[in-house]
Amino acid sequence: MCGVYDALRLFPFSMAVGVCSGFGILGGCAAAVVCIVCGALFGFAFLPSWWTLLPIYALAFRFGSGAASVAVLLGGVFAFLLSLLPQEKRKLLFTPSVLAGFWLSAAFTTTALQTTNYFGIGAVGGTVREIFADYISLGFHPNWRGILYGTIVMVVLITYPRKFKQFSKKLSAAFVALAVTLPLHLALVPRAEGSPVDEVGAFSWQNLFGGAFFAGEIPRSAVPAILCAGLSLALLMTRELPDKPIQGLSVASLGCGALGGVPVCTDGTPRTALSALVCTVVTAVLYLIPGLSRMPVHALAVVLIVTGWQKVPWGAIAHAFKGGVRSIVSFICAVSLPVLLGVHYAVPLLVAVSVLFPDQENRKGCR
Secondary structure, rough: HHHHHHHHHHHHHHHHHHHOOOOOHHHHHHHHHHHHHHHHHHHHEOOOHHHHHHHHHHHHHOOOOOHHHOOOOOOOOHHHHHHHOOHHHHOOOOHHHHHHHHHHHHHHHHHHHHHHHOOOOOOOOOHHHHHHHHHHOOOOOOOOOHHHHHHHHHHHHHHHHHOOOHHOOOOOOHHHHHHHHHHHHHHHHOOOOOOOEEEEEOOHHHHHOOOOOOOOOOOHHHHHHHHHHHHHHHHHHHOOOOOOHHHHHHHHHHHHHHOOOOOOEEEEEEOOHHHHHHHHHHHHHHHOOOOHHHHEEHHHHHHHHHHHOOOOOOOHHHHOOOOOHHHHHHHHHHHHHHHHHHHHHHHHHHHHHHHHOHHHHHHHHHO
C-alpha cells in the first residue's frame, strides 16, 4: 500500500511540475519514471516537488528545456559531491533564519510565476521581475473559466486535509483536487477543439528527446545560470539528508537530466522494492487515464501555489525575529534575493550569507 500512496502523491506533482515548468507533460512523466526506478534501486521514496522546480524555471523559459536539463544533470553531480561532506556540515549551509526566509520567498516566487497559469494571463518570464513586467505590459485579462477550475482546486487543497485528516494521509489532496477538476471540465467542454482554457495537451512522442541532454544548442550566455541552477538544486536537495539518500538522489537527478525530466527530491523515507514496483504500475495507469490531455493547466498551477504556502514554516519566521539583528538581516536577505535575482542565483548567495553571518545557535558549529 505504500507504493499506492506514493503513486497518488507522485502523479499530480510530477504532472504539475512538468507542465508548469516548461518541460511539458512528457518531462513530468520522465521524472516519474526516474523516481520509480531509483526508488526500486535505492529503497527510498523519490518525488518531484514544487521547490525543486524554482532554480531551473528561468532556464526552461529563457534558454529552453535543454539548458534546464543540463542544470538538473549538474544538480546530480553537485549533490554527490555534497554527500562527501558530513551531515552536520551540510546543515550549516543554511542557518535557520535564512532557511525560514527562503521558504517564504519561494512561496511568493511560486505564486508570482504561476499566477499567469492560474489566471490565464499569458505572461512569460522566469523571474518575479520579468513576470511582473509582462503583467504590466499585457494588462489584467483573466480567463474566468480557468479561475473557476483553479479556485476549486484551491478549496479542495485547503479544506480536504482538515476535514478528512486520516483519509488525506492515504489519498493526497492534490490527487483529489485533480480528480474533481478533470471530470468537471470534460462535462462542461466535451471537445478539445475551441476549449476556452489552456489544457496540458497530449504526449508528443516525436519530441521525446526535445529536452534531452544533447538536444538543442545552448548559448554561452546560459552557462552561468546553468551552473548556479545546478548548484542551487543540489544545495536545496541535500541540506538535511544523510549520505545514502543523497547518493540515490544524485543518480535520480542524473537520470532526469538525461531524459529531459524535471528534478526530484526525497524525504529519506525507506521503501521496499515491492513498494516501488506497485508505485510503478499505479503511476503508469494514472498517466494513461482517458482524457488526461484535457486537464486544465490552471488547476496544476494552483497545486504548486497552495503547496508552496503550506510549506512555509511560520514558527521559524517568528523565531528569526527573536534572534537579534544578525538573524533579522539574514532573514530579510533570504526573502529579497530570490525575488530580485531569481532563485538560481540567490541560493548560492544565501549559503554565503549563512556561512559568513551565522545565527547565534550556529556560530559554534561554523567555527
